[in-house]
Amino acid sequence: MKGKLFVLSGPSGVGKGTVRAALLKEYSDINYSVSATTRAKREGEVHGREYFFVSVEEFQEMIKNDELLEWAKYCGNYYGTPRKYVEEKLKAGEDIILEIEIQGAEQIRKKFPDGVFIFLAPPSLNELRLRIQKRGTEDETKISERLETAKIEMEKMYNYDYVIINDVVENAVEKLKSIIIAERCRIENYIGLKEGDFNDG
Numbered sequence: 001m002k003g004k005l006f007v008l009s010g011p012s013g014v015g016k017g018t019v020r021a022a023l024l025k026e027y028s029d030i031n032y033s034v035s036a037t038t039r040a041k042r043e044g045e046v047h048g049r050e051y052f053f054v055s056v057e058e059f060q061e062m063i064k065n066d067e068l069l070e071w072a073k074y075c076g077n078y079y080g081t082p083r084k085y086v087e088e089k090l091k092a093g094e095d096i097i098l099e100i101e102i103q104g105a106e107q108i109r110k111k112f113p114d115g116v117f118i119f120l121a122p123p124s125l126n127e128l129r130l131r132i133q134k135r136g137t138e139d140e141t142k143i144s145e146r147l148e149t150a151k152i153e154m155e156k157m158y159n160y161d162y163v164i165i166n167d168v169v170e171n172a173v174e175k176l177k178s179i180i181i182a183e184r185c186r187i188e189n190y191i192g193l194k195e196g197d198f199n200d201g
């Protein structure tokens, strides 16, 4: 069985990282694709764990060499998904989750129409501002920029397969798990398999 591609998207500060980390604690059989970025490393971030932190030149080289499945410029920095890891895992029958912004998700949708696209939405824009402020990783100018971007991003919600409103983290994680369980049970996954091939417990 080919692996499934899950794409978690939504505005900055909505809680994608928080929800994804909680999911991965429980679902060790989902692989997280670490992105490349040109943005400055935040305190506590580790190269190869949160991101592969690269220079603009290195990022452009990756684009040129077709090493990225998708990439986007977001609030002044480049972000992209390394192709090799994702392709290898899917081919090996393992599931992958991408946590990316909206423009990147649109590119992935074109390349992987069978992917599962999940939009994480804030309870309100005001709550979104509070979350970004509380996280304390951006100054006021950057926060305003992200909030302006968020307004445009919210309009894209209807292009997704699922919407999860991240009111309480535990509830959002439960919903994400339910989506993953349901998607793994789809009849399409079993077409062409023989009884002896059923191995998902």
Ligand SMILES: Nc1nc2c(ncn2[C@@H]2O[C@H](COP(=O)(O)OP(=O)(O)O)[C@@H](O)[C@H]2O)c(=O)[nH]1
Pocket (backbone or CB within 6 Å): 010, 011, 012, 013, 016, 017, 035, 036, 039, 070, 071, 072, 074, 079, 080, 081, 082, 099, 100, 101, 102, 103, 104, 105
């Ligand atoms: N298109 C794309 N977006 C990404 C990728 N990696 C991260 N992002 C998104 O880029 C945006 C900014 O990320 P970041 O600077 O880490 O801020 P944060 O998500 O608010 O913590 C977020 O919406 C991320 O989900 C990627 O590989 N491709």
Ligand SMILES: Nc1ncnc2c1ncn2[C@@H]1O[C@H](COP(=O)(O)OP(=O)(O)O)[C@@H](O)[C@H]1O
Pocket (backbone or CB within 6 Å): 010, 011, 012, 013, 014, 015, 016, 017, 018, 019, 131, 132, 134, 135, 166, 167, 168, 169
């Ligand atoms: N459901 C929630 N309720 C309250 N705060 C949350 C919730 N989900 C995430 N947060 C907080 O909001 C901030 C942004 O979350 P984060 O996961 O970094 O968002 P993103 O990855 O989408 O930018 C963090 O400080 C996080 O602890």
